[in-house]
Amino acid sequence: MNCFVTGTDTGVxxxxxxxxxLHVFATKGLRVAGMKPVATGCDGDGNNQDAQQLQNASNVQMTTDQVNPYRFRDAIAPHIAARNGGVCIDFNRILTSYNELATRADVVVVEGVGGFKVPLNASQDIADLAKQLDLPVVLxxxxxxxxxxxxxxTASAIELCGLKCAGWVANILDAGMPALxxxxxxxxxxxxxPMLGVVPWQLQPDARAVALNLQSGWMAMH
Structure with a gap:
């Protein structure tokens, strides 16, 4: 049930x-771990809000470096943020962290950064990372x-990589969208x-509430 979560864009x-x-799996009594391999837009202490939320939603002990191996302060494309920091994002480091989490948890949910084709270094992008992890993708x-x-x-890109799109989630960002x-x-x-669920627009998004929207859709697939 490990999966890679990608999106149609950043901020979706x-x-x-x-x-x-993670909450869906945890309610089934499973050990769960969230991972954000690469994050940009970190605070002055090097902490990333997305990675912290994933860590808070997990129920196994793990270090920040395991959850979020690469983190950069600038809220820009990760390959540019890495270059500006004199760093090259190495997939081996990410895979090591993932494998460490996979030995401790029954389920690991890996969240990408930006969209599915966002570059991570001079020759590899998010799609390459998902392929190396060899995980089904949730869009x-x-x-x-x-x-x-x-x-x-995005669905075509996932298919071209030889990966399976396990399901997709409709997350309503514009409640007033015509013909929604x-x-x-x-x-x-x-x-x-399959569609796993429709998430209504929320002024203050609540992952536990959203889990109720997704639970029946995910469990129907398993």
């Missing part, structure tokens, strides 16, 4: 959905204008994976 709710999935679709195109392109339900219906008809 990958962390929210990742934490919600978070931010429901707003343009979401159909972004979702279908029609857009979700169009995605259901076209995406080659």
């Amino acid at each position: 709710g990958k962390t929210l959905i990742s934490c919600a999935l 978070v679709v931010g429901i707003r204008l343009g979401c159909i195109n972004h979702a279908l392109l 339900l029609d857009n979700i219906d169009a995605l259901q008809q076209r995406l080659p994976a």
